[in-house]
Amino acid sequence: MAVATPETTEPRVVLVTGGNRGIGKCIADAFRAQGDRVIITYRTGAAPEGVDAVQCDVSSTDSVDAAFKEIEKTWGPVEVLVANAGITKDTLLMRMSEDDFTSVLDTNLVGAFRVAKRATKGFLKLKRGRIIFISSVVGFTGAPGQANYASSKAGLTGMARAITRELGARNVTANVVAPGYITTDMTAELPGDVTATYKASIPAGRFGDAEEVANAVQWLASPGAGYVNGTVIRVDGGLAMGL
Ligand code: NDP
Numbered sequence: 001m002a003v004a005t006p007e008t009t010e011p012r013v014v015l016v017t018g019g020n021r022g023i024g025k026c027i028a029d030a031f032r033a034q035g036d037r038v039i040i041t042y043r044t045g046a047a048p049e050g051v052d053a054v055q056c057d058v059s060s061t062d063s064v065d066a067a068f069k070e071i072e073k074t075w076g077p078v079e080v081l082v083a084n085a086g087i088t089k090d091t092l093l094m095r096m097s098e099d100d101f102t103s104v105l106d107t108n109l110v111g112a113f114r115v116a117k118r119a120t121k122g123f124l125k126l127k128r129g130r131i132i133f134i135s136s137v138v139g140f141t142g143a144p145g146q147a148n149y150a151s152s153k154a155g156l157t158g159m160a161r162a163i164t165r166e167l168g169a170r171n172v173t174a175n176v177v178a179p180g181y182i183t184t185d186m187t188a189e190l191p192g193d194v195t196a197t198y199k200a201s202i203p204a205g206r207f208g209d210a211e212e213v214a215n216a217v218q219w220l221a222s223p224g225a226g227y228v229n230g231t232v233i234r235v236d237g238g239l240a241m242g243l
Contacts, residue, residue, distance in 0.1 A: 011037045014221070015071060015078045017058055017115055018085030020048050022184040023134065026210035027082055027217050034218070039071050039078075041085070058085045058111030059103075068118045077122035080221045083112040084134040086152075088186065090145040101148040108152035113159060116174070120163075123172050130221045131174040133160055134213075135232070137240035139178060153178070157232055164230030173229045175220045180236025181207045204237025 019028035019040025028051070032038045039052045047053035052075065056067035071078060086108045089100045116131050123129025138146055139153030156176055163174035181187055181198050187207060190198070199205060216233045219225055234240055 012079040014080040016082040024084040030214040081119040104148035109155040128171040135178040140243040161230040176232040180239040
């Protein structure tokens with residue numbers, strides 16, 4: 001059933017960056033299943049068949065602007081933004097080049113800023129909007145080899161809270177979902193012994209499913225979560241509890 005907004009009976013336009021695979025695809029599928037009009041971005045390759053998609057590289061302001069223009073022209077203004085696109089370039093601090101650091105920040109944190117800023121234009125006209133940043137528990141716990149990634153993900157919390165203070169009174173919410181270890185291409189790259197060690201440290205004793213992340217995102221975008229702003233929901237089987 002489509003999620004009704006107070007002002008209209010039209011389906012909401014939901015944009016999921018990096019929605020062509022992994023967690024983003026699962027989030028997009030979940031919104032589509034409840035009747036929202038979902039547009040995903042893809043960066044490389046071709047658009048997945050049968051879904052509404054625009055090409056977008058979040059590390060380019062021009063590419064983000066072009067994608068939003070296409071969406072607004074074809075489907076209308078974005079009402080729910082899920083900033084999900086992300087990369088890793090893991091290596092120990094002493095070996096991490098400045099490019100390893102800045103390129104991860106440029107996609108994960110500045111990329112999220114680019115899409116959030118652009119989406120806000122439409123939110124102010126619509127007089128409502130929801131932003132959900134996909135972070136990671138590593139933004140709280142840190143992890144060896146991830147000085148770049150952890151910094152980028154920690155930054156999303158500060159950004160969501162700044163946006164909350166700026167736009168909370170304009171019916172805009174900005175929240176963060178911080179997944180723990182989720183079964184996707186990203187975690188499939190981990191060696192078997194590393195996977196076993198990680199599982200042993202998770203109270204739930206397993207990696208999560210992308211659907212479990214999608215559930216939290218959908219709730220934050222739902223009418224019932226209208227008073228939830230500037231918060232972080234961890235979906236991590238208890239891994240980072242207390243942080
Ligand atoms: P994947 O590697 O499976 O997918 C990443 C997605 O981001 C792809 O769609 C990719 O597009 C897109 N992307 C990467 N760089 C850019 C860019 N510059 N512009 C536009 N799109 C880009 O990752 P996951 O599904 O595992 O992760 C999704 C999000 O969840 C990420 O932000 C990640 O940090 C976070 N996360 C993941 C966890 C996990 O265990 N998997 C745990 C915690 C957080 P393309 O296909 O073109 O490469």
